[in-house]
Amino acid sequence: MQRYFVPRDNWENDQVYIHGDDAHHISKVMRFKINDKVICNHPNGQAAICTITSFDTNLIKLAVIEWLNEQVELPFQITIAQGLPKGDKLDFILQKGTELGAHSFIPFQAQRSIVKWDKKKTEKKLNRFDKIVKEASEQSHRNKIPIIQDIMAISDLVHESRNYDVKLFAYEEEAKVDHEHSFGTLVSNLKEGQRVLVCIGPEGGFSTNEVDLLKKNNFTAVRLGPRILRTETAALYVLASISYHFEELRC
Structure with missing residues (x-):
């Protein structure tokens, strides 16, 4: 599943907003559609599966479906x-x-x-x-x-x-x-x-x-x-x- 790192200011409760180069990548490169899913990473190290609710070339809106319990970082x-x-x-x-x-x-x-x-x-x-x-x-x-x-x-x-x-x-x-x-x-x-x-x-x-x-x-x-x-x-x-x-x- 495609993964994106989203700045802290772009998280609002269970809503996520992606813009800039990543929004272009989602809409023009990956050609995702509404209801497609991606993983969004919060700056605190947590990650969530999110579904696309609306988008254009400059702004993608997503809703959090599930927070993941994953540990992939080195222990140091x-x-x-x-x-x-x-x-x-x-x-x-x-x-x-x-x-x-x-x-x-x-x-x-x-x-x-x-x-x-x-x-x-x-x-x-x-x-x-x-x-x-x-x-x-x-x-x-x-x-x-x-x-x-x-x-x-x-x-x-x-x-x-x-x-x-x-x-x-x-x-x-x-x-x-x-x-x-x-x-x-x-x-x-x-x-x-x-x-x-x-x-x-x-x-x-x-x-x-x-x-x-x-x-x-x-x-x-x-x-x-x-x-x-x-x-x-x-x-x-x-x-x-x-x-x-x-x-x-x-x-």
């Missing part, structure tokens, strides 16, 4: 802090990371990030990123859309990390000599409900200064398996591993 709030990669790799990370259950993303300017974003470019990209995670959330039947924070310097990221229970960064050079720093070992020690921050470097990895800064601020270096992963693969490895451990093995 996993934030991926991603050093800015080249090209459209961040688009890929956001899309697939959303499908795999990330709670939020923090793009950060690392010392070895080749790309540099100015203010105008950042605003444009963040608008596109919001659309990417919204569509990925709908496609994967998420109950919540991941948050994309503004781009940060690594010093700002360190300050932001004070809000997290567990702080990790992928750094195979140090972690490979200490098997207790394997990602699998650390995952097995996580407790449900924790806020977890995982920091991934850009293509060139972290600089020595960045490694020292992260370690001084209680980040733990981890290795992500015995092979070296590309930056666009690392975050997906993290999310898939956590999902398998806590959602599949314990189901």
